[in-house]
Amino acid sequence: MSQEQVYTVASDSDTTGDERSSAPFPEIAIGIDIGTSQCSLAVWNGSQVELIRNTRNQKLMKSYVTFRDESPVGGVSDQLSHEYEMLSGSSVFNMKRLIGRIDTDPIVSQASKTLPFLIQTLGIGVKPFIAALVNNMWRSTTPEEVLAIYLVELKALAEVGVKRPVRNVVLTVPAAFSRFQLTRISRACAMAGLHVVRLMPEPAAVALLYAQQQQLSVHDSGSEKVALIFNMGAGYSDVAIIVTAGGVSQMKGLAGSTVGGEDLLQNTMHYLLPNMENLFPNKIKSMGVLRVAAQDAIHKLSSQSKVQIDIDLGNGIKICKIIDLEEFEEANKEVFEKCASLVTRCLQDSKVNVEHIDDVILVGGCTNIPKVKNMVMGICKKNKIYPGINPLEAAVRGAALEGALAAGVNDPLGSLDLLTIQVNAHSIGIRANRDSFVPIIARNTTMPARREVVFTTAHDHQTEALIVVYEGDEEVVEKNYLLGYFKVVGIPLAPRGKPEINVCMDIDASNLLRVMVGVLMPGEQNPVVPPLEVRMPTADDGNGLTADVLNRSFGSTLDLVTLHNKMSR
C-alpha cells in the first residue's frame, strides 16, 4: 500500500485542537461547574475534593457580570446591595443558555423577551446583538466575553484557594451542547487564561463521583450497580444511565435538552402577566421586578402549596395574585413533559430495564421541585432518591476528581482508581438521500468510536460529491447543526449507483472528529482516488447561512445516496 498517498486536511479554524490534547498533566486541574445561574469551584486537595469558597464564604456563586464605568465586575467577588441591582440592565447573565447560538434559535428569541438586558434578534441566522446598559449607553458584548470576565474572577479566587497559579481546568458542560458550543466554552477559557484539560458532560462528572462512592463502600469489585442520573439546572437538563463496577462507570445512554429552570421562570412570568411583551415602556426595570417575583414564587412552591404575589411594576400596573402549586404545574406542563420524554428516551436508548436500576441520582437545583422529583421517581418506579450526593455540588466535585485523574495523581487509598467510559450524546452523520440526515456514528456510541457507511452517487456521470457533516438527532437535515463540508472529486464517470463512496468517521477521547472518505469502483481492489482525511472544524463562522447557500448553489447536483442502508460495525 506504499504507492497510495494520503492527504490529511487540518482545519484552519481549529485553534484549540492541539491544546485539547487529553494528555495527563502534572498540575492538578481545578474543577469548575459553570451553571446558568450559579457557579462553583472545587479541587482535589491530596486526599479528597474540597470546594473553594469566596470572600463571603459562599460555595455557590451567582453567574452574572455587571458592566460599569471602569471595569466589569462578576458575581464572584461583587457584593450586591440588592437583587434588583442585578436586573437594572447593566448586568448580563444566562451566558450558558446563549453561548454559541444564532438569532433564529427559539431559545435566543425567547430570552430576548424576558431577560433584563438587550438581546436583539434579526432572525436571519447571525449572532444576536447583546448589550448591557452603562451610563445610559448600550455596551455591546458576547456571551464568550461575559463568560471570560467571570472566569477571570473564578481563576483569581482559585489561586487564593490553592495558593499557586492556576492554569488547568476541567469544566462540566450540558450534554445538549453542540460541538461548536463546546469550542466557544474553550475559547472563553482561553480568553481568561485558562487551559481546558477536559470538557465533561455534567452526568459524566456525577457518574465519576458515584463510581468513587461505590468503590469505597462496596469492596466486591464484581458486583455492578446501575444508576440513573437526572440533572436539571437553570439552563439545561441531562439524563444518563450508568453501570458501575470496580471504579469503572460505563455510560449506557446520555441525553440532553435545553429545558431548565429558566423555562419554568419564563412560563411563570407569562402566567403572571400574559401580555408582558408589549406592555412596558421602561421594559427593563419592570421585567426585573417581575423576574424576581416569579423566581421567588417558584422557590417557595417547592415547600408550600400556594404563594402570594404582590408587586408594583410601575406605570400603573400592579399584580396581586395567589398562585398555587396546581396552577404552577399547569403553566409548566410542557416543560415537565419534555423532561419526562428525555428520561424515557434515554431509558429506551440504553436498553436498560427500569427494574434493574439500583439508584436514582438527582442533581441540579430544579430537582428540588416536587413535580420534577415525582416525575423521575415515577418513571424509575423508585421511592428513594440516592442519598449520598449533594445535588448542587455533585457536578463540580466530579470535575475536580477528573482534574486529579487527568494529572495522573495516585491515591494510596485507591479512591482515584476511576474511569468513566462515555458515550456521545448526539449522532453525527452526513446529508444524503436528498434532505435526510444519515447518521454515521449514532448517538450513545461508546467513545472513542469509528464507524463507516457506504454511499453512492445520485446522478449519472457524477464526478464530484459534497460531504456535508451534521450533528444532531433530527431526520430532516436542516434541523441539525452543520459542522462543516468538503468535496470529494475525481469520481470516475459511471452510471449512478455504481461508485462506492465510503465515509468513515472517527471521534477520539478528546472529542476530535475526523472524517475519512474513499472512493471505490466495484470489482476493483484499490480506491480510485487517494483517500481523503479531514479533521473537521471545531468552530463555526458564526452564521447559519451556510447550509442555505450550499443548497442554493448546488441543489442536488452533488448529492449522495446510501448504498448499503446498514450501519457498519
Add this chain to the structure above:
Amino acid sequence: MSAFPIFRLPEVLNPVITTHQRHGFNRPKFPVSRCCMRNPAETRRNGGNYYELLGVSVDSNFKEIKESYRKLQKKYHPDIAGQEGHEHTLLLNEAYNVLMKDDLRKDYDASIGHVRVGFVGDSLDMGYSSWNGPFRPQALFVDEKACIGCRECVHNAHNTFIMDEIIGCARVNVQFGDDDTSIEVAVDSCPMNCIHWVEREELAILEYFNIPRPKQGHGVFGQGWERPQNVFMAAKTFQKQQQSQSQQKNVRCDVEQETEAQAQARESASLKLEMEKFSGLWEWVKKISAF
C-alpha cells in the same frame, strides 16, 4: 457490516503503552488509516481475535467479558493512557460491542469458525454448531458415526458443514450458514443419508452425545474414545430418564394430598430444579469442550 470495509479497524494487538505518559502539547501524529480491500475473515485473522483481545475464552459469559473489558479499559483508555490508547480502545469497544450482543456474537463466532477450518486439531472443540440468523424450529445434525467422510455436503454447502480432519467426518458448523436450496442439495447428496433434520430442542443433546469421549480404562486396558452406537437412541434414553425422574417426584407428591396451589408450587420448583440440573450439565459440557 458493510461489504467492503475500506477503513479497517486498526491492527493493534498489544501496543506497549506506558500509563501516565506526559507528552504535553505534542500530540502524536494520528495513525493514518490505510485503505485496502481485504476480505473480512483475513482482516480478522490479522487484527486478532476479539476473544484474545479481551482475554476471555470463547465460551465466556457476559459477566466475564464485562469484567475483562473494564480491566483493559482502565489500562488503555485515552483518559488514562493518553492519545496512544485511542486505536486500541477503538478495538476494545468494537470487540465488546460484538461479544455483548447475542446476534452479533453468533455472526462473529460463525466467521471465526470459518477461519478455523484451516487449523487441524482446533476443530476438535467445535462439537457444537452455532446459528446463522434467528432460531428455527428444526436444525441440521450429522450422525458422525454413520458418516464416511465423503465431503459431499461440505462441497455443496461449505458455510454450513465443515470437515473434521482428525475424526474424518463432517459436522454442522453453522446452522443455516447457506441458503436453503444449497442445504437441501447437500442433505440429498449424502450417500449414507446421515444428515438429519432434528427438533431444535433435541439438537444440544444430540450434539453432546455425538462427540467422542474418553473412556475409563482399567490399567492399560480398555482406554480410548467412545461414543454411543446409536446417538438417537442414546439421546432418547437420556430424555426418558429425565422424564421418569420428574414423574417419580410427582407420584410422591400425589400421595400427600395437597392443595392445588401447593402442588403447583412443587411442580414449578421441581421443574426449576430439573432445569438447573440440565443447565449445570451444560456448563460442564462446555467446560469439557473448551479444552
